[in-house]
Amino acid sequence: MKILVSVSLSVMVLLQDAAAVTHSLQYIYTASSGMTDFPEFVNLGMLDGVQMDYYDSVIRKVIPKQDWMAKNEGPEYWERQTQASFGAEQSFKVNIGTAKERFNQTGGVHIAQMMYGCEWDDETNEVKGYYQGGYDGEDFIVFNMETETWIAPIPEAVITKHKWDNNKALIAHWKNYLTQECPEWLKKYVNYGRSSLMRKDVPSVSLLQKTPSSPVSCHATGFYPDRAMMFWRKDGEEIHEGVERGEILPNHDGSFQMNVDLDISSVSPEDWRRYDCVFQLSGVEDDIITKLDKAAIKTNWGKPEVKSGDGGFPTAAVIGGVLGFLLLAACVAGLIIWKKTQQQ
Structure with missing residues (x-):
């Protein structure tokens, strides 16, 4: 399977105390095969659990989902992101075809996913990065930051593991990105949306x-x-x-x-x-x-x-919230619940 290179970040928004906040930036890629009512490729970015941009294979354009992103980044930024997402779309078409061959599949609905990023503790300055690839709702390939090797949870991923373990430039890229570049982007985006992200609204x-x-x-x-x-x-x-x-x-x-x-x-x-x-x-x-x-x-x-x-x-409010959650889940998880394991 081919790797994608684009700006992205972290995963989970956890309950924090008032003294410290863990910020996160996460990009999730979902490619599907055999689904007629869902785009073949979807890519979205999440900052502190809030969606900040979106791309799919129908609109073929990265669009901001928050005003603070639209105001702080110009046309050149969005064009670069669009080109990167378009390249990811093409790679994922190859990836999902390769995966189907590995699993000896010819038809049906199949979904390939990737999510990677980092978390940053604004008090301790600690940074955690991760990379995970999934197929049909299960982990397929995981990057181990400590050993700088790839983990293959299933036999069909062993070929990919060996190929990527032997690609030292690829390993160096992900280590540098997850520990250096990713936190810098994260801090930049947090600064953009600080007034919105740091607000406290009581219910x-x-x-x-x-x-x-x-x-x-x-x-x-x-x-x-x-x-x-x-x-x-x-x-x-x-x-x-x-x-x-x-x-x-x-x-x-x-x-x-x-x-x-x-x-x-x-x-x-x-x-x-x-x-x-x-x-x-x-x-x-x-x-x-x-x-x-x-x-x-x-x-x-x-x-x-x-x-x-x-x-x-208030059924309208509840139903509206549930529908919004399901729509986001469809984009994030490709309609399949993927167990998001923590960074190895």
Whole structure:
């Protein structure tokens, strides 16, 4: 398989404390075969978990997804990125064909992916880089930064491993890029979007319930960044039994939403006052605490129709967030859940 050379960066946005922030820049490439309703090639960049640019084989152009990227980089930058992405598209067409031969595949839907980048701790200045290639939802090739060798998790990747291990120039390129060039680009982009990326937006929190016997959902929406936690307490102590925590999902405006459900089937009415929902946002000192109160619960139960703004269950917001998440997941993961292992 051929390697791609283009500007890119890191992977995960983790919960950080207020004293330090780990910034990340990540580029993800996805090539598909046998899919009629999805571009054959998609390439996107993510800064601190926020999409900053996008390219696919239909538009054949890298476009900014954030105002701070559009304002700080001129036409020459976007042309260079477009040319690099177009080259990656051509390489991936070869790559996915080679992979199909290795796996003895002739038809069906198949997906080849690559993601690489770095993370930077703005307090310790520590940098971590990584490179991973995947095929049909599984790891295919991984770069080991410590040994400066390639790891082949499956037999079909051994040929690629040997070829790349013998290419010392390729290894030198990735080591230099992941430890030197990548962090410099990351710091530059963080500076562009600092006012947006470093903001702290607290959410609105509501109690939702579909029916009187359903779990009560504590729903927070409109917060930023996504380094947040939410949980139920009883008598001031966090509880886990009867609690189901949902994923953090993106909203259309770049903010986030999440929910945590509490099973109240065994909670007596007089004990409701002992429960509350706590939302914590990284970098914000005060928690948002919502008492379990029947009068405060929003529900559609028993109502023939609840229109937007009537105070019922905010299905439009939830569904919109889920659809946005699924659309992003389609671009990022090529419709397949790829287990993103940490840097070796």
